[in-house]
Amino acid sequence: DTGVSQDPRHKITKRGQNVTFRCDPISEHNRLYWYRQTLGQGPEFLTYFQNEAQLEKSRLLSDRFSAERPKGSFSTLEIQRTEQGDSAMYLCASSPNTIGNTIYFGEGSWLTVV
Amino acid sequence: GQQVMQIPQYQHVQEGEDFTTYCNSSTTLSNIQWYKQRPGGHPVFLIQLVKSGEVKKQKRLTFQFGEAKKNSSLHITATQTTDVGTYFCAGGVFSGGGADGLTFGKGTHLIIQP
Numbered sequence: 001d002t003g004v005s006q007d008p009r010h011k012i013t014k015r016g017q018n019v020t021f022r023c024d025p026i027s028e029h030n031r032l033y034w035y036r037q038t039l040g041q042g043p044e045f046l047t048y049f050q051n052e053a054q055l056e057k058s059r060l061l062s063d064r065f066s067a068e069r070p071k072g073s074f075s076t077l078e079i080q081r082t083e084q085g086d087s088a089m090y091l092c093a094s095s096p097n098t099i100g101n102t103i104y105f106g107e108g109s110w111l112t113v114v
Numbered sequence: 115g116q117q118v119m120q121i122p123q124y125q126h127v128q129e130g131e132d133f134t135t136y137c138n139s140s141t142t143l144s145n146i147q148w149y150k151q152r153p154g155g156h157p158v159f160l161i162q163l164v165k166s167g168e169v170k171k172q173k174r175l176t177f178q179f180g181e182a183k184k185n186s187s188l189h190i191t192a193t194q195t196t197d198v199g200t201y202f203c204a205g206g207v208f209s210g211g212g213a214d215g216l217t218f219g220k221g222t223h224l225i226i227q228p
Binding site for chain 1: 147216
């Protein structure tokens, strides 16, 4: 499988716990994105990496959220002290290093905070 | 900030009827992309439009980009049950050093009655 893979696919956690999601992009893609999608809404941009550098963060990304891409390959998204409002699908996507190019989404990681 | 609006939010059609969804941006776009998301799935890229007034076709799907690069439409001719899903437009703005993160509309949910 050469697509974007995400792990875990589903996570149920209690409010206040920390969770971490992992994303493995398509191997030759330099750009990696995190989006969040809630039911009935379109994906909302969270953050973006060019190789290992985090170049942009949305205002949606509160200080409880942190993303890393230490070696410019896989990425992690950590949510600390989860809140019920964090319940959503977290989508990772990658694209080649070309402005305006297609982004390829992974299957997403569903988070439910109870 | 940039906003992308899509109408209608829901569209019920009889199988065999045509379907159109419209996308409008509050700002001039550099490109627009269209995605399809099946129920329970992740967004899958359909097409990208870059040029003012551009029209592209994929079998029964016709995509248009407005002359002012602020609106777009997707038209499906003779819908089939396999067309069921949510269709998202996503507007891109090339910001030079930025993420070029796409701004998604809320999507149009296509429901087809056999």
